[in-house]
Structure formats: C-alpha cells, structure tokens
Amino acid sequence: MNLTQQLVNGIVLGHAYALIAIGWTVLLGVARLVNFGHGQMYMLGAFVTWYGVSRLGLPYIVSIPFAMLAGVAVGFIMQRVMLRLTLKQDLVSIMIVTLGFGYVLHGAAALTFGSTGQILETPLSTQDIYWGDLWFTYQDIAIVIVAILFFAALKYTIDRTRIGRLARMVAEDPQLAALAGINVKRVYFGVFAFEGAAVALAAALVAPRTPILTSMGFDEVIVTFVVVVLGGIGSVTGSYLAGLALGLFTAFFGAFVSPAYATAAAFAVLIAVLVVRPGGLAVSPGGR
Amino acid sequence: MSHGMKTILLAILAVLGFFVPMILGGSGAVYAACVLIAIFAVMSYGLDMIVSDLGEVSLAHTVFFAVGAYTTALLSASAGFGPLLSLAGALLMALLVAALLGLVTLQLREFVFSLVTYAVAVVAATVAQNWSFLGGSDGLRGIPAFEISLLGFSARNDRELWPVAYLLLLAAIYVVSSFRRSRLGQAAMMVHLNPRLAVTSGVDPQRTRLQVFLLSAPITASAGWLYAYQRAYISADVLETYFLILMLTAVVVVGRRLLLGPLVGVTLILVQEKFFSFGGYVDKIILGSVLILTLSFLPSGLVGIFAPLRTLFARRQAPLGKPIPERS
Amino acid sequence: MNNRPVLEAKDLKVAYGGNLALDLPHLAVRERELVGVVGANGAGKSTLVNGLVGWSRGTPKISGKVLLDGRDISGLPTHERVRSGLLLIPEGKLVFTQMTVEENLSSTSDETDLGQGRRRYSTDEVYGLFPRLHERRHHLGSQLSGGERQMLGIARALRLGPRALLLDEPSIGLAPRLVSTVLDTVRSLVDSGLTVLLVEQNVRAAIEVVDRLVLLERGRIIAEGPAADMRDDPRIAEAYLGAHVA
Ligand SMILES: Nc1ncnc2c1ncn2[C@@H]1O[C@H](COP(=O)(O)OP(=O)(O)O)[C@@H](O)[C@H]1O
Numbered sequence: 134m135n136l137t138q139q140l141v142n143g144i145v146l147g148h149a150y151a152l153i154a155i156g157w158t159v160l161l162g163v164a165r166l167v168n169f170g171h172g173q174m175y176m177l178g179a180f181v182t183w184y185g186v187s188r189l190g191l192p193y194i195v196s197i198p199f200a201m202l203a204g205v206a207v208g209f210i211m212q213r214v215m216l217r218l219t220l221k222q223d224l225v226s227i228m229i230v231t232l233g234f235g236y237v238l239h240g241a242a243a244l245t246f247g248s249t250g251q252i253l254e255t256p257l258s259t260q261d262i263y264w265g266d267l268w269f270t271y272q273d274i275a276i277v278i279v280a281i282l283f284f285a286a287l288k289y290t291i292d293r294t295r296i297g298r299l300a301r302m303v304a305e306d307p308q309l310a311a312l313a314g315i316n317v318k319r320v321y322f323g324v325f326a327f328e329g330a331a332v333a334l335a336a337a338l339v340a341p342r343t344p345i346l347t348s349m350g351f352d353e354v355i356v357t358f359v360v361v362v363l364g365g366i367g368s369v370t371g372s373y374l375a376g377l378a379l380g381l382f383t384a385f386f387g388a389f390v391s392p393a394y395a396t397a398a399a400f401a402v403l404i405a406v407l408v409v410r411p412g413g414l415a416v417s418p419g420g421r
Numbered sequence: 422m423s424h425g426m427k428t429i430l431l432a433i434l435a436v437l438g439f440f441v442p443m444i445l446g447g448s449g450a451v452y453a454a455c456v457l458i459a460i461f462a463v464m465s466y467g468l469d470m471i472v473s474d475l476g477e478v479s480l481a482h483t484v485f486f487a488v489g490a491y492t493t494a495l496l497s498a499s500a501g502f503g504p505l506l507s508l509a510g511a512l513l514m515a516l517l518v519a520a521l522l523g524l525v526t527l528q529l530r531e532f533v534f535s536l537v538t539y540a541v542a543v544v545a546a547t548v549a550q551n552w553s554f555l556g557g558s559d560g561l562r563g564i565p566a567f568e569i570s571l572l573g574f575s576a577r578n579d580r581e582l583w584p585v586a587y588l589l590l591l592a593a594i595y596v597v598s599s600f601r602r603s604r605l606g607q608a609a610m611m612v613h614l615n616p617r618l619a620v621t622s623g624v625d626p627q628r629t630r631l632q633v634f635l636l637s638a639p640i641t642a643s644a645g646w647l648y649a650y651q652r653a654y655i656s657a658d659v660l661e662t663y664f665l666i667l668m669l670t671a672v673v674v675v676g677r678r679l680l681l682g683p684l685v686g687v688t689l690i691l692v693q694e695k696f697f698s699f700g701g702y703v704d705k706i707i708l709g710s711v712l713i714l715t716l717s718f719l720p721s722g723l724v725g726i727f728a729p730l731r732t733l734f735a736r737r738q739a740p741l742g743k744p745i746p747e748r749s
Numbered sequence: 750m751n752n753r754p755v756l757e758a759k760d761l762k763v764a765y766g767g768n769l770a771l772d773l774p775h776l777a778v779r780e781r782e783l784v785g786v787v788g789a790n791g792a793g794k795s796t797l798v799n800g801l802v803g804w805s806r807g808t809p810k811i812s813g814k815v816l817l818d819g820r821d822i823s824g825l826p827t828h829e830r831v832r833s834g835l836l837l838i839p840e841g842k843l844v845f846t847q848m849t850v851e852e853n854l855s856s857t858s859d860e861t862d863l864g865q866g867r868r869r870y871s872t873d874e875v876y877g878l879f880p881r882l883h884e885r886r887h888h889l890g891s892q893l894s895g896g897e898r899q900m901l902g903i904a905r906a907l908r909l910g911p912r913a914l915l916l917d918e919p920s921i922g923l924a925p926r927l928v929s930t931v932l933d934t935v936r937s938l939v940d941s942g943l944t945v946l947l948v949e950q951n952v953r954a955a956i957e958v959v960d961r962l963v964l965l966e967r968g969r970i971i972a973e974g975p976a977a978d979m980r981d982d983p984r985i986a987e988a989y990l991g992a993h994v995a
C-alpha cells in the first residue's frame with residue numbers, strides 16, 4: 134500500500150464527495166433549506182441508473198440523464214409538498230419532512246428494485262488503468278473531470294448569470310426579491326430540482342465504485358454534512374475544497390487506521406470543528 | 422373541570438388502561454402488541470419533550486434507546502445483573518451519553534443541531550455494527566428473562582411482562598406531565614417560543630436545553646432497557662431509522678404537547694403494522710407518508726381536524742419551528 | 750394632466766392578527782401625480798403601501814381591491830404586481846446588501862414589452878440621475894450610506910419600468926440637506942412622467958413637493974386635499990401632536 138496510491142484514491146474520493154454534496158450546498162446557500170433525504174435520493178439515483186443500464190439496456194450515457202430526471206421529479210414533488218413550510222422558513226419541520234421522504238424513498242425503492250445488492254457496471258468502471266504501480270479506473274477519471282466541470286459551471290452560473298443573480302437575491306432576502314419582481318416560489322422549485330439532479334448525477338458517477346443497496350445513503354449524508362459544514366455553509370468553492378480534503382482524509386484513514394470507521398472519523402472531525410468554532414457556520418447567502 | 426376531578430379521572434383512566442389487553446381478548450398477539458406499544462410510547466415521550474417543549478429536533482434519540490438496550494444486554498447477559506440494576510446502569514449510561522452530546526451541541530441550533538444529532542445516530546449504527554464489544558453485526562444474545570427475585574416476580578412472556586411495561590409507561594407519562602408543570606418545563610417553553618424574553622426573565626437557554634436533554638435521554642433509554650428483555654437479544658437494528666421515524670411520527674401525528682399524544686400516535690402506528698400490515702416496505706411508505714403529510718398539511722396534528730375535540734385535550738399549541746431571525 | 754387614476758384602492762383592509770391596521774375605503778393616484786401620505790409613527794403608512802403590492806415582512810390578512818390602470822391586480826402575488834408596473838421601495842432594508850450596486854441594478858426580468866405608460870430606464874440613465882451610484886458601482890450594498898441606499902432603491906425600481914412608484918419614507922435617517930435632494934429627485938421623476946405615492950413622516954419637507962396630501966391616523970384617512978390647502982390644516986399638527994402625547 135503506497136502513499137501515491139492513497140493520494141490518487143483520496144483525490145478521486147474527494148471529487149466524488151464534493152459532487153455528492155453540491156446539491157445540498159446550493160439548497161442551503163440559496164434557499165436556506167435542508168434535505169435529510171439526500172442520502173436516499175443518492176440511492177435512488179444509483180438504482181435508476183442501474184435500472185437503465187441493466188434492465189432497460191440503455192447506454193450508460195443515456196441512463197445518467199434518465200436518473201437526473203428522476204431526481205428532478207423527486208425534488209419537485211418534495212418541494213411541492215413542503216411549499217408552505219418553505220415559505221414560512223420552518224426549517225425544523227422541513228428537516229423532519231425530508232427525513233420522512235428519505236424513509237418513503239427507501240421503502241419505495243426496496244419495493245421496486247428489491248432489497249438485494251446490485252452492481253452498477255458501466256463501460257468505464259470495468260476498464261482499469263495501470264500507471265507504474267498506481268491503479269485506477271476510467272470511472273475514477275470521469276468522476277474527477279465531471280466534478281471539476283460541474284463546479285466550474287456552477288460557480289460561473291451563480292456569479293455571472295442572471296439565473297445566479299436571481300438565486301442570490303432570493304438567498305439574501307426572499308421578500309425583497311419578490312419586490313424585485315422575482316417569483317420566489319419558482320426559484321425554490323428550481324433549487325430543489327437542481328438538488329435532485331445533482332445528487333442523481335453524483336450517484337450515477339460514484340455508485341459504480343461500490344455495490345449498491347436500497348438501504349444505503351447514510352454514509353453519503355454524513356459525507357455531505359461534513360463537506361457542507363467544513364466548506365462554510367452554502368459556499369461552492371468551500372465545498373469543493375472541503376470535499377477534496379475529506380476524500381484525502383478518508384483515503385489515508387482507511388488505509389492506515391480502519392476503513393470501517395472512516396465515516397465515524399470524518400464525523401469526529403466535524404464535531405471537533407463545530408466545538409471549536411460553532412459561530413463560524415453562518416449561512417453565506419448566494420451559495421458562492 | 423376542577424383539578425381534583427381531573428386527577429380522579431386520570432387515576433381511573435390509568436387503572437382501566439391496565440386491563441386493555443384483557444378487554445381486547447387477551448391473546449398472545451394482543452399482549453405482544455400492547456407491550457411494544459408501551460415500550461415505543463415511552464421511547465417517544467423522551468423525544469416529545471425535546472420536540473414539543475424545547476422546539477428542537479434531536480435525531481439522536483435512537484442512540485439513547487440503543488444505549489439503554491445495549492447497556493442492559495451487557496449488564497444482564499455478561500455481568501449477571503438483575504433488571505433493577507441494569508435499569509440503573511442503563512439510565513446512568515444514557516445520562517453520560519446525553520451529557521456528552523449535550524455539551525458538544527450546546528452552541529448549536531436548529532438544523533445544525535439536528536444535523537449533528539443525526540450524524541451521531543448514523544455513526545453510532547456504524548460503531549454498533551463493527552465493534553466486537555457490542556457483538557458487531559451479530560448483536561448480543563443471551564439476555565435472561567425478566568426476574569426480580571427480591572419481589573418473587575418473573576416475566577417469561579409478553580403477558581407477564583405487561584405489568585412492567587404498563588408501569589413504565591405510567592411513569593414516563595407522569596414524568597412528562599410533571600415536567601410540563603415544573604419550572605424547567607415553563608423555562609423550556611419560554612426558550613422555545615421567545616428566547617429573548619427568556620433571557621431577560623432570567624432563564625439561561627443553554628442550561629435549560631441541557632437540563633431538558635438530560636431529563637429526556639433516560640426516558641428513552643428506559644424503553645431500550647425493557648426492549649432488551651422483551652426481545653432477549655439486541656443488535657444494531659435498534660439504531661435503524663425506523664425507530665426515529667416512529668418516534669417523530671408519534672410525537673407529531675396526534676398533536677403536539679398533548680399528554681397522551683405520543684401514546685395514541687404509537688398505538689395507531691403499531692396497530693396498523695401488527696394487524697393491518699401491507700408488508701414491510703409498504704408499511705415504511707405509509708409511516709413516512711403520515712409523517713410528511715402531518716407536518717406539511719396538518720400543523721396541529723390530527724386533533725386539528727377535530728377542532729372541537731381539542732378543548733377536551735386543551736393545551737397550548739406551540740409552533741414547532743422558530744422563525745428564522747431576519748438576515749441582514 | 751389626465752384625470753384617470755393610474756392606481757386605485759377600494760376597501761383596502763389590512764389586519765395583523767385581530768388588529769385592523771388599515772381601513773381604506775378609497776384612494777386614487779392619477780397620472781403624473783405625486784401624492785404624499787403622512788401621519789404619525791404607527792399610523793399605518795407602511796401598511797398602506799405594502800398592502801397595495803400585497804407584501805409584508807409579517808403575515809397580515811389583506812382584503813379589498815387594487816386597480817392599476819383600471820385592471821384589478823389584487824388577485825396577483827407580489828412579484829406579478831411588480832411586473833405589471835407597481836413598484837414598492839420599502840422601508841428599512843431596501844437593497845441587496847451582499848451584491849454590488851451594479852448587480853443590484855441588473856435586470857431581474859427579461860420582458861421587453863412593458864405596455865403603455867411604462868419605460869424601463871437604462872443603466873446609463875439611472876447613473877445619469879444618480880452619479881453617486883456610478884462612482885460606487887463596484888461597492889457592495891452593505892457599504893453604502895443611507896442616502897445612497899435610497900438612491901439605489903429608487904434606481905432599482907426605475908430599472909424595472911415602473912407604472913407607479915410607492916416610496917416608503919425615503920428620507921428617514923437622512924441629513925436635512927439630503928432629504929430635500931431625495932425629495933427633489935422624486936419630484937423631477939414625477940415631472941418627467943412618473944406617478945408616485947410617497948410616504949413621509951416629515952410633513953414640512955413633503956408638503957413642498959407633493960401635489961396632494963393624505964393624512965392617516967390609526968389606519969384611516971382623516972384628511973385629504975391639495976398640498977396648498979393642507980399646509981395650514983390644524984389636523985396635521987394635531988395628528989402629530991396626538992402621537993407625541995400618546
Ligand atoms: N409585522 C407586523 N406585525 C404586527 N403588527 C404590525 C406589523 N407591522 C405593522 N404593524 C402594526 O400596524 C400598525 C401600522 O404600522 P405601520 O404601517 O408600520 O405604521 P407607519 O408606517 O405609519 O409608521 C402599527 O400599529 C403596527 O404596530
């Protein structure tokens with residue numbers, strides 16, 4: 134087990150984590166919303182991709198947008214149901230409701246896809262690359278590239294485009310945004326749809342690395358929490374860096390200490406940060 | 422209704438409650454369901470204080486439930502402790518864990534608080550599955566029957582366990598109702614509804630939060646204690662989301678801050694699962710949907726539909742969430 | 750001057766909880782008219798202008814009709830009333846503090862056909878009107894002074910193509926010299942074709958620029974008339990005096 138290999142693993146894992154967390158980051162930064170069903174939406178994204186590839190025989194590249202559409206639909210339904218709570222900004226109820234949605238998604242997925250584990254095999258995940266004594270797959274490369282492109286595009290959209298500006302206005306002050314003629318509800322819907330699409334994309338890319346189960350999703354939620362909190366709540370750039378840092382941490386911890394407790398260790402880091410600077414967690418509107 | 426009248430009525434209700442399984446035919450299935458309802462109701466009452474009174478959402482209460490169950494399993498199976506000593510141990514462990522968690526999360530509010538408590542629950546599940554001391558994924562077996570030799574009491578099945586479960590339930594309800602009338606309970610409501618006023622009237626919000634937390638954790642842990650005896654073995658599945666969703670639904674579905682709310686909630690859910698089940702996955706969908714729909718469309722719970730009935734249960738309704746302070 | 754009202758309210762009532770904060774049987778603002786709304790603190794002035802766009806930072810119950818160019822807009826949500834040309838510059842926080850002046854002035858709507866009587870001011874035009882904003886275009890909203898924020902608020906409204914402008918106490922907290930600058934700007938906007946309802950606590954300053962004055966007390970209109978006639982109306986002094994005593 135050499136160091137460079139762990140570095141490679143960490144970088145891949147880091148980009149995977151950043152990608153998994155980005156939907157939440159935007160959700161929190163723009164709409165001040167939380168989604169405790171995030172992990173189950175990840176699970177659903179993985180299974181819809183798997184269903185597309187191995188049951189419908191769709192090409193992987195077609196299954197990804199298929200899964201993202203499913204994610205958008207779920208996000209849209211959630212937001213529709215919670216709209217009253219969202220407009221009241223009743224975060225506490227929203228948390229519980231999203232937790233409930235996660236639970237329902239788990240039940241529905243187990244009912245539809247069965248409770249046995251599956252392997253999501255893609256044309257990229259089966260092709261290994263050996264480079265010196267380093268080993269990775271094309272899937273890993275795809276994760277890194279897509280994550281970088283996705284973050285760059287998102288950052289550009291938020292900072293430079295009209296849509297991004299509207300989102301930042303709603304993030305800072307939804308009431309004032311309404312006075313600027315912005316349909317705040319639509320922005321909320323859009324943000325939740327984005328969350329659904331982003332987590333499904335992450336799942337479609339990252340899930341092939343490990344077997345998939347309908348009961349999964351909890352590790353992903355912890356990862357997301359850690360990334361979102363460490364990155365500075367709502368910050369896109371911060372999330373990217375935090376994801377990368379967490380990926381490296383997990384890779385090295387898994388290699389040198391214990392893989393079973395890697396998530397627990399990541400969480401311990403989060404706790405440490407929270408205890409040291411509980412006040413440093415203010416939401417930065419606009420999700421920059 | 423005068424206070425004295427109310428007390429007498431409640432006493433009659435408490436005595437009658439004991440005979441419910443007999444009235445319902447007294448079959449093994451009925452007793453099993455009643456014991457589970459009592460256990461899960463006790464578990465929910467712990468969370469009820471946090472959600473309804475303090476206005477925060479702790480997602481770590483499954484951990485307290487698990488702490489109660491695991492401590493009991495370890496003490497009774499390995500150390501040979503009797504039920505009373507394992508109860509003391511379970512409560513003590515719950516207090517310890519709650520104190521630790523309470524101190525760590527003292528500064529945290531709202532979703533960050535919930536996020537951390539949720540993460541605690543998820544991590545606890547990982548630990549329970551992997552730590553051989555806790556039996557790893559096999560869990561802990563060999564929990565002896567519930568026997569208090571001092572009293573010559575022994576319970577080998579649900580029918581015999583029912584008096585214990587019912588007593589525990591009454592105790593939990595009593596604690597919650599005393600809490601609501603106590604200074605601490607009033608302080609919690611004030612911290613919940615008007616933190617600024619609370620501070621100016623000399624209530625320390627952080628202290629109050631910690632105290633409520635410390636009171637609530639042992640209640641949920643005591644449910645874990647009895648659950649260990651009822652099941653005779655304990656594994657990491659006591660940390661499943663099912664228990665969390667069950668508790669949350671029970672707390673909100675009937676209506677918040679109703680003394681019997683969590684009990685009625687748990688009863689509705691368990692009756693559906695035990696006697697009108699559509700299979701595990703569909704039951705999951707039903708339970709989750711009830712939770713979602715209640716919070717989204719019935720903010721004051723089922724009693725909201727039957728508004729006239731509410732006067733019977735009369736208690737102040739408090740909003741669950743606090744409005745977010747205005748951003749500047 | 751055309752006599753058809755641009756903005757009209759009928760039976761407008763606003764209640765907070767059980768408290769009726771506004772009860773307005775009728776109010777009309779005509780084309781190119783500058784109407785001042787005055788009254789003591791808590792008289793319901795903000796409630797009035799907020800109610801016209803169906804907006805609030807609280808949760809009031811609003812009933813009654815609001816007509817813009819004869820069209821009933823009271824069924825529309827706030828953002829659609831804004832898009833149909835009824836623009837409110839609210840009291841208190843009125844700019845996006847975490848965005849630059851330039852971003853505050855960027856367009857939030859891409860409609861091009863605004864309909865009759867409306868014109869979207871260009872960025873250059875508003876910078877021409879408020880050179881100060883041009884100087885500070887790269888500053889964040891949070892870095893602006895009170896006066897600059899008022900200018901930015903007005904400028905933002907102009908960028909959205911107003912049919913009628915509702916201004917809530919633009920002079921609050923400003924130095925006396927600035928008060929008249931802001932009010933003069935409002936007057937010149939009206940002279941160049943805008944229709945404005947201006948809320949002011951500062952009656953003395955307001956009376957110099959408005960065409961008509963409406964005096965509110967406890968949510969009701971207690972006096973109304975051309976500015977010139979209202980100048981010496983004892984009820985104005987009384988309304989304010991009453992508030993001071995209370
Ligand atoms: N968000 C609110 N919640 C409850 N009452 C309010 C709210 N806003 C205003 N009021 C009440 O409505 C009345 C009118 O207030 P307002 O319109 O702000 O007065 P003005 O702008 O003339 O100073 C006051 O009695 C005030 O207490």
Ligand SMILES: [Mg+2]
Nearest residue numbers: 794795796840
């Ligand atoms: Mg006002």
